[in-house]
Amino acid sequence: MTAATGWSIVIVLGAIWIGLGYLWGRKARDSEGFMLAGRNVGLSLGAATAMATWVTSNTTMVAPILALEKGVWGMLAYASVSFGLLLFAPLAARIQRLLPHGFTSGDFFRLRYGRAGWAVFLLITLVYSVTWLVTMASAGGKLLEVLGNIEFARGMTLIMVVCVLYTLFGGLYAVIGTDFIQSLVILLGIVAIGGTVAMNVDFTAAYGHLETHQPSLLAVMFPAALLAIFNNMLFGFGEVFHNNVWWSRAYAMRRGVASKAFLLSGLLWFPIPIASGFLALMAGPLAVNVTDTGQVGPQVAEHVLKGAGFGVMAGVLILVVLFCSMASSIDSLLAATSDLLVKDIYTGLLGGELSDRSFRKVAAVAIVAVGFVAWAFSLSNLPLDEILFSSGGLVASLIWPIIAGLYWKRCNRVLVIAGMIAGSVSGFLSYWFVETYIGALVGAFVSMVLTVAARHVRPSDFPRAPAS
């Protein structure tokens, strides 16, 4: 594919998303409409937006890295992240019941753990959200580089500009609407690419090649891969349970819909990383020389589709599908993170007051600011998997504080906050200094021990009616 074709595809898709964002955004008449789509999202849109948001560039770019490095277990490890969505189903129902007028996940931390717990949460979630955005923007740049021959910084900038623009116009209405279309493109594209690969690969020969040249990828006892299963699953729990991306969707869905929507999205999501991981597993058997693990998924997909006679359309198909998967997550994260900046930091911590009119202006500034910070960090083209997994301990340390806050009546708040901090620090250090793929596991474990202790050591009641 030429650079001109690559630019054209992204610009045409971008124009469609921006146009739709503008159209749907006109429905948002007040801050509740802009942030939560009027709290009236039904099952099909709800399930589609959750699924599309969770099919990030990491699902299509990092899942193949895990399969290439950790084999079959690595592929399944990434798929286990779907359990986060499945388990969020009961939590979403509980969130709607406890906080019927809530706006952000920050509301929950402020009401349950006071200003100190709220501040720790905000620090963790903002660091993680920017990290997540950086991995997606970087993946976009790598994708356009490998498929469209567009220089990394230019491609990454183009993707960020498109996503910032349509999020700016439409808020959550635009995000959910475009997510629905993007989820259909992603599902059809993955089925088409996966089906073509399955039809064009000689499984017996591929198995023989792996058994001879890359035996660890098939080994039952592959330590790092086995650890990746629990690590990724806990990473998924922490990510989904805490991030405002998911809380804003729980608030936005109609009562009774959220649980079903999250269950459905988890089930729909599960096979996607298996399909994208399988591509990477076939790199060796298909004699595709991998020079950058971050590009292995699209590289093998393009190789197979070209071999199947797709010609230049191979790159086009992959680019469209992966661009949709990135856009559907970048827009969600931009919207949810800017909501946190506006509601929790501007009006909450700094005490600023906002009318519905001034809200849109401040929200716009927040969306552009978040997009700019992510863009600036992405320029250095850091390794995707290292950026992503190093933040696992941070989000996993929030799993138990959320479970306790949603289901328990009392606990020792100081100990819970200590658990968040100790879990984050120990998880981060474990990743860099002990072993990769244990950061989330260590973070969750440390936080769990302190949170369980908080139930028994000088506990005090939570406020009885947090929603009020």
Place this chain on the structure above:
Amino acid sequence: MTRYEGPDRASVLTGLAEGTYYFRVRQVNDGRPGPWSEPLPVEVEFMSRARVCALLGAGFLVTAMSLAAILHGHFRSNPAS
């Protein structure tokens, strides 16, 4: 065994079993091969079984307890379900 031959200047290797491997490279210009480099030894060593088991145990414990806490909380707060 030739691992890779072509225009790329890098090749990612994964999935090797435990052991020591030796790699060497050479440049080919206009079909004329240059001399081989000195062999580079690469040692592949997995984490100890005891450490893996301890970490897997911790992972299982946190996952199982998280699942149990959510289901217990869910059914206690929604007796009808």
